[in-house]
Amino acid sequence: MKTVCVVGASLAGLLTARALRGQGYAGRLVVIGEETHRPYDRPPLSKDYLKGVIGEADLALEGDGEDPAIEWRLGVAATGLDAAARRITLSDGTSIAADGIVIATGAAARRLPGTEGLRGVHTLRTLDDARALRGDLETAGRLVVIGGGFIGAEVAATARELGLDVTLVESGEAPLAGVVGLTMAHALAELHEKRGVRLIRGAYVTEVTGTGRADGVRLADGTHLPADVVVVGIGATPSTGWLEGSGVELGDGVVCDEGGGTSVPGIVAVGDCAAWFDPALGRHHRIEHWTGARQRATVAAATLLSGGTARPEPARPAYFWSDQFDVKIQFIGHARDADTVTVEEGDPAHNSFLAVYRQGDRPVAVLGVNQVRLFTRWRRHLETAPAQTG
Amino acid sequence: MIPACPLASLPRGEALRLDVDPPIAVFHTDDGDIFAIDDTCTHQDASLADGWLEGCEIECPLHASRFDLRTGQVDAPPAKRPVRTHRVVVEDGVICVVPSDAPPNLPPGVTLKGQA
Numbered sequence A: 001m002k003t004v005c006v007v008g009a010s011l012a013g014l015l016t017a018r019a020l021r022g023q024g025y026a027g028r029l030v031v032i033g034e035e036t037h038r039p040y041d042r043p044p045l046s047k048d049y050l051k052g053v054i055g056e057a058d059l060a061l062e063g064d065g066e067d068p069a070i071e072w073r074l075g076v077a078a079t080g081l082d083a084a085a086r087r088i089t090l091s092d093g094t095s096i097a098a099d100g101i102v103i104a105t106g107a108a109a110r111r112l113p114g115t116e117g118l119r120g121v122h123t124l125r126t127l128d129d130a131r132a133l134r135g136d137l138e139t140a141g142r143l144v145v146i147g148g149g150f151i152g153a154e155v156a157a158t159a160r161e162l163g164l165d166v167t168l169v170e171s172g173e174a175p176l177a178g179v180v181g182l183t184m185a186h187a188l189a190e191l192h193e194k195r196g197v198r199l200i201r202g203a204y205v206t207e208v209t210g211t212g213r214a215d216g217v218r219l220a221d222g223t224h225l226p227a228d229v230v231v232v233g234i235g236a237t238p239s240t241g242w243l244e245g246s247g248v249e250l251g252d253g254v255v256c257d258e259g260g261g262t263s264v265p266g267i268v269a270v271g272d273c274a275a276w277f278d279p280a281l282g283r284h285h286r287i288e289h290w291t292g293a294r295q296r297a298t299v300a301a302a303t304l305l306s307g308g309t310a311r312p313e314p315a316r317p318a319y320f321w322s323d324q325f326d327v328k329i330q331f332i333g334h335a336r337d338a339d340t341v342t343v344e345e346g347d348p349a350h351n352s353f354l355a356v357y358r359q360g361d362r363p364v365a366v367l368g369v370n371q372v373r374l375f376t377r378w379r380r381h382l383e384t385a386p387a388q389t390g
Numbered sequence B: 001m002i003p004a005c006p007l008a009s010l011p012r013g014e015a016l017r018l019d020v021d022p023p024i025a026v027f028h029t030d031d032g033d034i035f036a037i038d039d040t041c042t043h044q045d046a047s048l049a050d051g052w053l054e055g056c057e058i059e060c061p062l063h064a065s066r067f068d069l070r071t072g073q074v075d076a077p078p079a080k081r082p083v084r085t086h087r088v089v090v091e092d093g094v095i096c097v098v099p100s101d102a103p104p105n106l107p108p109g110v111t112l113k114g115q116a
């Protein structure tokens, strides 16, 4: 291979580029990124960066003096792909042909239809989003967060710590229920309510009100929640629009085998944009967490360099973390596979506990809340347990 | 030199945190080597003694950057800076740490107690 082109200059793209070098690839390495920034870390955007505890320099993902000989093309987006010729067209009108392509375009925040052009309404995915939100929160008194996923829950917590009046509107029974299951989601919801977040459950937003600038949120039952700032946290969709019609198979993201190979030889996909086949689950699954990108970058690089013959190690179960208030939340596995969940250490009422999810006798997921040491042991246990297939 | 604990009370595969400022973590590897490093991850405020020890590497319990206990070097983000290492001596069956006089690489937002 003489030229490898990585599309997407963030976590998955940078780590795969590095892994390619680490695995001996010495050819030309081009990284294309739509954002003008060098790769930066997103998790702090809803936490310490938003709170003002850390600055932009702290977000950089590259180490000092690191130089994996990358040709950066920042501020240009890939707009199309001719998969057979492995040629990528770019937003500046040029194109680039490569022997190997890494698709790492991540995901983009879903927007609430009808809020376009209304000031004071934010989504949070990029550094530019975070700068804008941080600026707006400085003068705001009331925040309404729509959607109780991780980003919504984290923004609510951070804004509360900044002293704002915060309302979180969740359409389900409790925030994060889809990930941690209902029982534990109730425990985490309580954590928010105890710290003064007003939680509205089972509510649908029909409209963000205001002319020119948002002044509130209207719910389906007619309730009007006044707001100076509105954050929409209703999930993210894989950024794969540029691949439509390219011949690369798309589903919920780029459809990949268990090594990251796409339907087209010489093209791999990794990170939030990619749905790898997960043998333990028996289906394709898109992981939208930091460690997913990190673990899979090495595998994707090996798949690309070996032409797909490298045999990946069995995938580790997905692990992620979230920081909300003074609480460190850690989770590994799949709660939906579980029949039972038991608190095995601590007490949810005291913001420190560990819960184990089991299918029959077999642990399938673990939730840790301020239980870092014990959680690490459980994580090790789940990661090293022989993978069960089928 | 800071006495940590009797060698016999730190089994292989285990770690110990010393509540000095900044805290120091002492590890006894599966191969029987003993290492000491600053306990606080260089990325954020995590205790490396709570991490996952594998060979001569400790994986941060929060975001999984791995530090080489011999050199302090980090393998991959999110941590970018090495962790400070300390010399260890075992005297009369007691593990002792000789604190480094190099400046620590504390994460942003974490300061020495004396300077807080």
Ligand SMILES: Cc1cc2nc3c(=O)[nH]c(=O)nc-3n(C[C@H](O)[C@H](O)[C@H](O)COP(=O)(O)OP(=O)(O)OC[C@H]3O[C@@H](n4cnc5c(N)ncnc54)[C@H](O)[C@@H]3O)c2cc1C
Binding pocket: A007, A008, A009, A010, A011, A012, A013, A032, A033, A034, A035, A041, A042, A043, A044, A045, A046, A076, A077, A078, A079, A104, A105, A106, A107, A108, A124, A125, A126, A151, A239, A242, A270, A271, A272, A273, A287, A288, A289, A290, A291, A293, A319, A320, A321, A322, A323
């Ligand atoms: C606010 C926030 C908080 C988070 N907190 C946590 C957390 O606490 N724990 C956790 O585990 N995970 C967290 N995550 C998730 C984690 O950040 C993602 O899993 C990770 O960023 C995925 O990396 P990626 O490189 O696949 O995608 P991304 O980081 O989304 O990067 C994709 C890049 O590709 C670029 N791109 C898109 N389309 C094109 C195109 N056509 N051409 C060129 N470039 C393109 C984008 O501009 C972007 O820079 C958080 C995410 C956000 C947004």
Ligand code: FES
Binding pocket: B041, B042, B043, B044, B045, B046, B060, B061, B062, B063, B064, B065, B078, B079
């Ligand atoms: S706190 Fe150690 S890697 Fe983040």
